[in-house]
Amino acid sequence: MTAATQDRGPQTHSFALGDPSRSFAGGVHPPEGKHLTEDRGIEPGPSAKELAVLLSQHIGAPAQPAVKKGDIVAAGQQIGECKSFVCAPVHAPTAGKVKDVSLLPHAVLGRAMGVIVEAESTTQPTLPPFQRPQGFDSDAYTSEQICEAVRDAGIVGMGGAGFPTSIKIQPDTKTPKETLIVNGCECEPYITCDYRVMLEWTEQVITGVQLVARACGAKNIFIAIEDNKPKAIERMNASLQKLGLSAAIRVVPVKTKYPQGGERQLIRAVIEKIVPTGGIPPMIGVVVTNVATAAAIADAVVHGRPLTHRVVTVTGWGVARPGNYYVSIGTTVQALIDHCGGMTADAVKVVLGGPMMGIAIADLSTPITKTGGAVMVLTTQQIGKGRFEQRQTPCIRCGRCLQACPENLNPTKIAHAVKNSLMDVAESYYISACIECGCCSYVCPANIDLSGYIKTGKIFLARRKKKMPS
Ligand code: SF4
Ligand code: SF4
Known part of the structure; x- marks a missing residue:
């Protein structure tokens, strides 16, 4: 079996x-x-002088730039076009001028191509x-x-x-x-x-x-x-x-x-x-x-309106004014946090997404994308007292990760295979079936970041199969 x-x-x-x-x-x-x-009802998000619109905000091939530096764009104009079947175009959330087409911070890929639009006016996004x-x-x-x-x-x-x-x-x-x-x-x-x-x-x-x-x-x-x-x-x-x-x-x-x-x-x-x-x-x-x-x-x-805005929850004990905001795609995480009153003195970590599946980011100029439903600012206390000092210990074979896995996988074996670069073994344990929910890491008494290893393994495999830019 x-x-x-x-x-x-x-x-x-x-x-x-x-x-x-x-x-x-x-x-x-x-x-x-x-x-x-x-x-907290949906409120207008920050007005932004510049919006950094990534061309890769979806599963599949990134959109290709449809504009160049210096072009004037209208609100809702297509600025990234599709050249592949599995792709989605991107649009300018505001009228303005293309400041640059260049590499931008990306929460998953590190850096990815995007279009920076200098807004014509700095009005708040309206509902x-x-x-x-x-x-x-x-x-x-x-x-x-x-x-x-x-x-x-x-x-x-x-x-x-x-x-x-x-x-x-x-x-x-x-x-x-x-x-x-x-x-x-x-x-x-x-x-x-x-x-x-x-x-x-x-x-x-x-x-x-x-x-x-x-x-x-x-x-x-x-x-x-x-x-x-x-x-x-x-x-x-x-x-x-x-x-x-x-x-x-x-x-x-x-x-x-x-x-x-x-x-x-x-x-x-x-x-x-x-x-x-x-x-x-x-x-x-x-x-x-x-x-x-x-x-x-x-x-x-x-x-006939393109997807240029979305509602984003800004939450966590580390942000002064948590809430739900209607945000232009391309707004930086920094601008959004500033709009919410900034971070508290004890804030230590910013996560794009929630505590289970979110990705911790180090660069607050990372822009909000179509899939980015939350920004979470965590404090030391929220992460858990002494969490930073908690060290990973050897697996005690308790089986909790197996019980918690909603996909019936064996997280400890997959993580062990990834850790030892045995990708064929990881595949034989159905690494690709992992939905990256984080349940296994959450329950592990040995503090092993099982889902972290598994995510790394999946990225490695996707790059090997060239489904993801390196
Ligand atoms: S992250 Fe993957 S392996 Fe871990 S519990 Fe979720 S589905 Fe299972
Ligand atoms: S939950 Fe942690 S300690 Fe328990 S079997 Fe899984 S990896 Fe090992």
Whole structure:
């Protein structure tokens, strides 16, 4: 029996819709920390003199520069174009002048090409006045029209994955995409941007959901929300009822457990189907999209607006004024933190993303991207007293990492293989099936950064296979 196919006990269980015990095997329950920002409504983010727009903000080939130094660009103009199938264009978030096309800091790649736009004026980004058209009918659009609008708008999975959405929502005649699951779980601790989007942009999200279902042909439509967000569940249900859509789109409360929002974990919880190891949801006729992505789709299709802004949660005890901000893509982390009153004296670490899956950054000129839903500033106390002094100790073979892994992997064996540069062995333990959730590191009593080793191994393998620029 391989690591990935070990029996973890019964995987089928009959749930009634709305049963909060809907979940998956494995996972952890870290402190939620959402109280810092969950009641903070979406506010305009910082005005910026310069925006550093990366050309690589998605899975796939980077966009290629469509402008050069000195060009004048309009707000929403395409500044990065696609030359490959798996790619997404990028657009200028503001009108201005191209200061440079050069290497910029990138949280994952270190440095990557981008376009620096000098803003024509330094006004704060304004919240978009989305208006659901009176008597909106998603059938008035063809699947091709929706996919084209989504592709032209440069929309990618905004929950963190960054896969170009137009490819994901295309219909498939071979394996029809019968089920659409809209991910409103936001299981990552501390982050509340999707929660606020669900509360404040409810009809925009629903409009996007209808458009995705129309594009891919899904007939079974679910919006899955963790049961720690009762207000979002209530708001979504009320809006669906008001719009006469409660029979067509069902809100499914799922158990609050990390990583409930992982695509494979969510599919398991909502429709009790299992995506094969190494496979993707469309293989079993399922499309999963995030609520913020659905909102961006509505904006692109109904109003023709490209993806140039997003809601970002700025949180952690190390920032003076945590909250949820509507931010221009390309705003630096420094500008965003300054806008939130700066860092506290005991701040020690800045993370792009949440505490489980986020990436610590050393360069605060790193820009916000389409997938960057959070900036977290941690203090020594928040990281854990004495954490810096906590040393990694030898594995005690407790098996906690195996129990916690939601993908049924053997994290300790994969990490050991990566540490010893035995990449073939790591592959034989299904390293590529790791969703980088961090559960294994979280539970390890020996403080072994298992997911860190595994992420490094995956980057090494991707570069070896030339799927990632070195
Ligand atoms: S990071 Fe990977 S190996 Fe570790 S628990 Fe998550 S899926 Fe499993
Ligand atoms: S949790 Fe840590 S100590 Fe326990 S088996 Fe896994 S690697 Fe070893």
